[in-house]
Amino acid sequence: GAVVSQHPSRVICKSGTSVKIECRSLDFQATTMFWYRQFPKKSLMLMATSNEGSKATYEQGVEKDKFLINHASLTLSTLTVTSAHPEDSSFYICSATRVLGAADRGEQYFGPGTRLTVT
Amino acid sequence: DAKTTQPPSMDCAEGRAANLPCNHSTISGNEYVYWYRQIHSQGPQYIIHGLKNNETNEMASLIITEDRKSSTLILPHATLRDTAVYYCIVLIQGAQKLVFGQGTRLTINP
Numbered sequence: 001g002a003v004v005s006q007h008p009s010r011v012i013c014k015s016g017t018s019v020k021i022e023c024r025s026l027d028f029q030a031t032t033m034f035w036y037r038q039f040p041k042k043s044l045m046l047m048a049t050s051n052e053g054s055k056a057t058y059e060q061g062v063e064k065d066k067f068l069i070n071h072a073s074l075t076l077s078t079l080t081v082t083s084a085h086p087e088d089s090s091f092y093i094c095s096a097t098r099v100l101g102a103a104d105r106g107e108q109y110f111g112p113g114t115r116l117t118v119t
Numbered sequence: 120d121a122k123t124t125q126p127p128s129m130d131c132a133e134g135r136a137a138n139l140p141c142n143h144s145t146i147s148g149n150e151y152v153y154w155y156r157q158i159h160s161q162g163p164q165y166i167i168h169g170l171k172n173n174e175t176n177e178m179a180s181l182i183i184t185e186d187r188k189s190s191t192l193i194l195p196h197a198t199l200r201d202t203a204v205y206y207c208i209v210l211i212q213g214a215q216k217l218v219f220g221q222g223t224r225l226t227i228n229p
Contacts, residue, residue, distance in 0.1 A: 022172075034216075034217075043206075044157075092161045107168065108163075108165070110164065
């Protein structure tokens with residue numbers, strides 16, 4: 001159990017266009033979802049934390065107007081990269097947590113990632 | 120969250136035990152040690168976590184020193200598929216944010 005999917009797995013777009021990435025928890029309800037980005041040979045950097053039905057909390061240095069996050073339901077969060085530029089090319093990864101219960105270990109469940117290339 | 124220190128890279132022969140160290144000398148009493156790994160071009164995967172007792176599951180064992188200032192992740196019989204970057208993270212259980220350091224790039228050699 002605890003599977004997280006992302007769509008698309010990879011996308012190429014032209015500079016100036018917007019790209020939407022979906023993150024879904026397939027077999028559980030996610031109380032919180034997280035968005036990370038990762039540059040080649042670098043570690044994951046947290047971009048924002050989102051809770052269903054409320055505004056996302058962005059990390060310092062992440063432009064909220066450029067990286068729009070919508071968490072409309074307990075199983076879906078979307079990240080929209082607006083007016084994408086080549087420097088936005090990166091590996092975007094989402095994760096999700098569920099309510100901490102007796103069977104939960106407190107870990108985050110990660111999606112497989114989306115590779116964005118902006119030309 | 121407490122900071123962790125890991126060696127940047129390690130090699131291990133296939134079939135041998137891989138022992139990955141992590142220092143977390145500033146860990147607080149209510150902070151757990153979590154281990155994740157990331158295989159190339161995939162999302163990270165939870166491995167194991169512990170507070171002060173040693174832990175074992177189907178993937179690995181976690182040995183935490185008595186003073187809790189360091190820990191070791193043990194993959195008892197490493198396979199080529201265990202080649203990945205391993206991250207040691209310290210945080211309060213249920214805390215929201217995972218802060219990833221640089222991790223240890225483990226290469227399993229045939």
